[in-house]
Amino acid sequence: MSSISDIIERYLIKIINEAPAGTVQVKRSELADLxxxxxxxxxxxxxxRFTVEKGYIVESKRGGGGYIRIRKVRISSFKAYYDALLRMIGSQITQAAAEDLIARLREEDLMTDREAKMIRQLISREVLNLPVHLRDPIRARVMRAVVMTLFASKGE
Structure with a gap:
């Protein structure tokens, strides 16, 4: 059985995908009522569930006329996407952010399910059994290598 969070996420993804520009604007209170x-x-x-690592930009305005605007990021070129991913990873990355990035790469068919599963295991706390101040930078180096390898294999 799906949780309410899963149901809300599926609903928002559906309306984002149906929106011509890949952008929706919703009201918190209306969604809560729905x-x-x-x-x-x-x-x-x-x-x-709608993070930059997962390929979304969220803007919100609070108050009576408040809204939440969710936009699916569309990168104009393969090179721009590659550069954005490397910037996003930076010099350190948490396990949760890295897993979100892996899910995005998988969703965009840049890696297989098997590759995603292997990389998730490689970047896990259990494998990188180090203090956080070492673990997040090492995870970032692994993720940067993954992105560079995936994009190099695409030949662009």
Whole structure:
């Protein structure tokens, strides 16, 4: 059985994919009414499931006329996407952010399910059994190598 968070996420992804520009603007309170939940549940779903690592940009305005605008990022070129990914990874990356990035690469068919599973294992806390101040930079180096290899193999 799906959780309310899964249901809200699927709904938002569906309307984003149906939107011609890949952008939707919604009201927190209207979504909360639609799904019969508290507005903080909507905030939770948006803040955890619509991240930059997953390929979304979220803007919000609070107050009476407030809204949440969610946009699926579309990169204009393969090179721009590659550069954006390397910037996103930076010099250190958390396990959660790296896993989101892996999911995005998989969703965009830049890696197979098997590759994604292997890389998730390689960047896990269990494998990188080091203090955080070492683990996140090493994870970033692994993820940068993964991105460079994936893009090099695409020949562009």
């Amino acid at each position: 799904f019969q939940c508290v507005p903080s549940q909507i905030n939770y779903v948006i803040s955890t």
